[in-house]
Amino acid sequence: MSTIPKTHLISGFENQGSYEEIKTLEVEAPQITTGSDVIIKNKYAGLNFIDGYFRQGVYPSTVRPYIFGREASGVVAAVGKDVTKFKVGDSVAYLSGNTFAQYTKIPETYTQILNLGSGSLSEKEYETYGGIFLQGLTALTFVNDAYKVKKDDFILVWAAAGGVGTFLTQFAAQKGANVIGVASTSEKLEKVKKLGAKYVINYKTEDVVARVKEITGGKGVIATFDSVGKASFETSLEALSRKGTFVSYGNSSGVVPPLAITRLSPKNITLLRPQLFGYIVEKDEWEHYSKFLVDSVKSGKVEFEITKIYPLSEYAQAAKDLESGTTTGKLVVKIPQ
Template sequence: MNRFRFISVAKRSMSSLSGSSMPKTQKVILINDVGDYDVIQYENYAVPLINDNEILIKNKFAGVNFIEAYFRKGIYPAQLPYLLGREATGVVVAKGHGVSNFQVGDKVGYLSGATFAQYTKYPAVGKIVKLPSNASDEKLKLYTAGLLQGLTALTFIQDAYEVKKDDYILLYAAAGGVGLIMTQLLKRKGAHTIAVVSNEEKRKLVQEFGAEYVINSSDEDILGKVLQITNGRGVDSVFDSVGKDTFEISLEALKIKGTFVSFGNASGPIPPFPPTMLSPKNIKFVRPQLYGYITEPADWERYSKDLLDLLETGDLKILINKTYPLEAYKQAARDLESRKTTGKLVLEIPQ
């Protein structure tokens, strides 16, 4: 029997919860403006009130993701002040009168905004999963580190481009959080991964995680190496999280009828381009986001179950590079965006 219980989407009522004894304020990470690291603030903020069909989660760990930089820089719009964060694990500390599927004390993992905070309110049905009651803090940290990026990797190699055995796949930022997960999943599918990294230390790491070929972009020609590896044919698909700087290389690296999966802006957004650029090789171009693949309850249940099973059995390894206290998120952001890290960064939330 599976030890995880999966929750699907439903509508919320708007009635209020009475008698809550929760603190009135909490510590959070937010931005009040767009810009550089100086707009990141560690502040006191109101603990959210919950309604009849919501739960209040006291967060233990939250994952750090590159998407926070896109909101901070104004690449993605946000209503200010904006609480950062996209995923967390924690414990249910209060529930609305209409909630029957969670109890106070339940350990949960979930996807949501505003998770760089001591408390997050969440609908009792949503992108949330109940975790084993005996899960240790280290296990909660593992679930946190694997949740968003693991689901991203799983859905992208199935739905954005369905990877098949013996496909040649060009994967950028292969030593990052998504990259290391995707490298393992591609190997499980029997694909030939051509991993792009920025130094020799990262080369060794992605080889340990299953990459068949590795290109060091600091001193090797990406396109030349791809064509050499594929005997001039090109790759079946590119998974490009870099954006502007690698766009044209990725187009050239694809074979006829290849698929370009663009899912990041690490070097900046791809400039507008005419669709006719795709015509010479009949290239498919997709710009996916995770939530489009897990909107339906059945899809959420399938993918979240697959991910947690992989984590529980140890078939999917998650490299946690470093754990920072919540108040040190600014340094975590600097480290991530300067490409100093590998794997996943996690924030520990003060209790």
């Protein structure tokens, strides 16, 4: 067991609200209190829209201060006396709350963690592992579990140049699907094409439904992966074909209003609101998907790009950049050591 300092730095909020509520705070650091505790000293943590939803009050939270972060890479800094699967010095990557912090505590039994061994990783590897899992695994589980993408399917991917969108585009294209990528600029659309999208639509200058009908010969897409939410819901619904599947998974433009379930009947539409964690509860599920993702990135089969790294103290600006809709790829924060 190594010594953990009494306090550590975190990024979080005391009050829900605007970007001004984001604070860098010095708070009590987690300590070993049971034999099964594992404490990780974080190196890099990925930005994700879900933190904005908690900050804005879209999702409830009660613990204060609320600590941002849902994924990270780092090094095991301390373990309880009964821990056998981890030792001090092991490099790890994992999914968990409270990762925008110098230290995070999890139990040894926690399943959503990948032990990368005792050898020190390169800085680039820590960067990659710190930001790959939440968005990469979301996309991977969605194209296999939420809707099982098949060869020749016509698939609509919203925000296709964003974090989850880039993974969705690549994984669906690799399955032989005809990916229709939706984005807001010509630069983003060019990127989406390079990732494997067969068709692209600029939603700011084109009629998405009209283009989808043109591309699909009037039938519509068999599945839409929609992270935008309120602003795109009706468009996604209209763009779907008979027996189509609507995978709604984000609120970047606002929460989708309540709808009458009978609206799904005319085309026998399946509507899902999945979350990643429902697909990786069991250890074998986590291991299957996480290893597939890591192997895909290592082998170059899937492109993963970290476009900007922010110091933890500048998370407020990072959140503004992410939520503005102007970024591409993955944003991460570097945790002070």
